[in-house]
Amino acid sequence: MSRRTVATLPSILGQMSNAYVIRNIVNEDGSALVSDHGAHVINWAPDGGTPVIWQPKAVYLGEGTAIRGGIPVIFPWFGKGYEQGHATDKRPKHGFARVSDWHVDPDTLTDRHVRYTLDSDEIDADTLAQFISGPDPRFHAEVDIAVGRELSVVLTVENTGDAPITYEAALHTYFRVGDVRCTRIAGLVDTRYLDSADGFAEREQTSGPLTFDGGMVDRIYYSDGTLLIEDDALHRTIKVEKSGSSQTVVWNPGEEAGNAIGDMMDGEWRDFVCVEAAANRDRAITVEPSDAHTLSQTIRVN
């Protein structure tokens, strides 16, 4: 078993301190860096190969700060939230999970696997009250990360209270690509989507794979199927399978918005595309007392 806690790493820049634990999960089939802050996969590469999960050139860690790149865990609202047919203005953006310090379940920590937990008791009442289901939701959340030739991330939310809970969620996965303008997403033909870059206009992808031309793409597809990320620059295809989510968000900020993002360097927008297993807006998840919902994503190079 090769597990270690790394306080400083040459590839991690910014406000690194002992308060932030980055775990190096390494085995003969793959390797990943995982942060306790956010239960966040920072990167993953199968089998000594080219990284598949994108890590920016600089990773900034700070209290209340979301880590850019990797796989942010979005829970219990997406963006600024949505309730009863209307956009809301919840804070922090994309929910509190990605800025919370999760706990490692020590029995689960191996050179292939780690499980994180987070409970509603640890979140302040005002923040919690923003759940779609209203004040005082009770939950126990787990994020299971399995590292090997495949990467699997599983978010399970159990309702530990007496009333139903309703929330939005996503695994906001940044995939490394050679150049997003030479990348296609296949598997979305005949799929309805909301165009978040155009006031959430309802549209349908009628033909061909989704391509990127350097403008912003930000869409919520009503897709629960397997997708392929075809990368002509790195000459590889990444297969993205999922369960427990009836939507897939696809996002790349494009040149103008990408270069304006403070925690990314100019030009880095070309290096990734986000393909996110999601359950948002009208597809938010409701969990009855004592029940649980699992949302998962499994990634491999084809």
Ligand SMILES: O=P(O)(O)OC[C@H]1O[C@H](O)[C@H](O)[C@@H](O)[C@@H]1O
């Ligand atoms: O910059 P962030 O808060 O991490 O959000 C990054 C992006 O996340 C998602 O993909 C949303 O659909 C986008 O609208 C948003 O811009």
